Amino acid sequence: MTASRRPRAFARLCAPLALLIAFFACLPVVAYETKPFEDHDPKLDVDFTPTPMDAVRRMLDMAGVGPDDYVVDLGSGDGRILLTAATEYGVERALGVEIDPWLVDYAADKATAAGVAQRVRFVHADLFETDFFDADVLTMYLLPELNLRLRPLILSQMKPGTRIVSHSFDMGEWTPDAKDHVHLRDVYLWIVPARVGGRWRLEREGLAPVDLEFEQRFQRVTARASANGQALDTGAVELDGAEISFRVDGRRYHGHVDTDTIRPLEGADWSARRLRR
Ligand SMILES: C[S@@+](CC[C@H](N)C(=O)[O-])C[C@H]1O[C@@H](n2cnc3c(N)ncnc32)[C@H](O)[C@@H]1O
Structure with missing residues (x-):
């Protein structure tokens, strides 16, 4: 081995040792950085990714x-x-x-x-x-x-x-x-749609009461209606939050659902109350 090659050989020998020393020197820092997260250990159902x-x-x-x-x-x-x-x-x-x-x-x-x-x-x-x-x-x-x-x-x-x-x-x-x-x-x-599914009674001034059945799937609602045992025509039902609009026997009813009653938003000659869910 020549004199000029000796330092290179020494360096090669020392390199793993230096790496080992560096690794142990870093260990406390690494442990310190990760500890807070281990301590918190939040049970995430989903990771943090911000919405743009x-x-x-x-x-x-x-x-x-x-x-x-x-x-x-x-x-x-x-x-x-x-x-x-x-x-x-x-x-x-x-x-x-x-x-x-x-x-x-x-x-x-x-x-x-x-x-x-x-x-x-x-x-x-x-x-x-x-x-x-x-x-x-x-x-x-x-x-x-x-x-x-x-x-x-x-x-x-x-x-x-x-x-x-x-x-x-x-x-x-x-x-x-x-x-x-x-x-x-x-x-x-x-x-969020009002929960309107079930049987209702629609009272109309001067007319026979109507048995109304709403079938609900989320915000989509269909209606069936009858009065004195006779089926009545119904149209599409629109439900927007607590506001409902439906058609029975050619007339449109537009109201606000308050749990088990429907308060008219147009016309004061009718009301509806729920009979069963
Ligand atoms: C995809 S990030 C959305 C962050 C923020 N809402 C946005 O849109 O920028 C979801 C967040 O829900 C948190 N997270 C995960 N599981 C949770 C839980 N069970 N209760 C409360 N927060 C939770 C996560 O820590 C994360 O910050």
């Missing part, structure tokens, strides 16, 4: 969000949907439900920095164990199976007329009331 800002605005536009709306984001991530709702749409009350505490703190800090911390709250909670049912607008970017798990809760617990907007994923057989695309991303809107 143009899709955020399209969601809020489609829902017609305004200052009077109480907006809830299920799985609120970095808080961008609600922060945009507060800073650009004037929303006064919003709740973000997020299972990852690190993201909860991050979003809350952003709310403070934007001066909207009094209006937008982020809570560390599992969305499936949270009461979000009084929201006027519900936003979500979850997964198809999570939307399907939420669907019966939304339909049975949320008030008619609530707007639901979802980025990317639909609600299975519950067809959206509107759908849009933002750069290949789908955005869906549903209006």
Whole structure:
């Protein structure tokens, strides 16, 4: 071995040792970086991926969000949907439900920095164990199976007329009331329909009472009607949140569903009450 080749051989010999030393030197740092996540160990049903800002605005536009709306984001991530709702749409009350505490703190800090911390709250909670049912607008970017798990809760617990907007994923057989695309991303809107299925009695001034049967599948409703045992003509039923419009015997009835009664919005000579669900 020549003198000039000796340092190279030494370096080759030392390289694995240097790597080993470097590895152990880094170990505490690596452990420190990962520890907070191990500690939190949030049971995520879906990973954090933010909705692009143009899709955020399209969601809020489609829902017609305004200052009077109480907006809830299920799985609120970095808080961008609600922060945009507060800073650009004037929303006064919003709740973000997020299972990852690190993201909860991050979003809350952003709310403070934007001066909207009094209006937008982020809570560390599992969305499936949270009461979000009084929201006027519900936003979500979850997964198809999570939307399907939420669907019966939304339909049975949320008030008619609530707007639901979802980025990317639909609600299975519950067809959206509107759908849009933002750069290949789908955005869906549903209006929670009043629960009208069942038997009703339609009272009309000066006419025989009508037995009315509504069959409901989400927002789609069909009607059958009879008076004095005689079938009556019915037309298409339109249901938009709590507002219903139906036709019996050539006349259109337009009203507001209040659980078990229908209050006329046009004409004062009729009313309807539910006999059974
Ligand atoms: C795809 S990200 C959407 C974030 C934000 N909504 C957006 O659109 O930018 C889904 C979020 O849901 C949160 N998450 C997952 N499972 C959850 C659960 N069971 N309860 C609450 N949040 C959850 C994740 O941590 C993540 O931040």
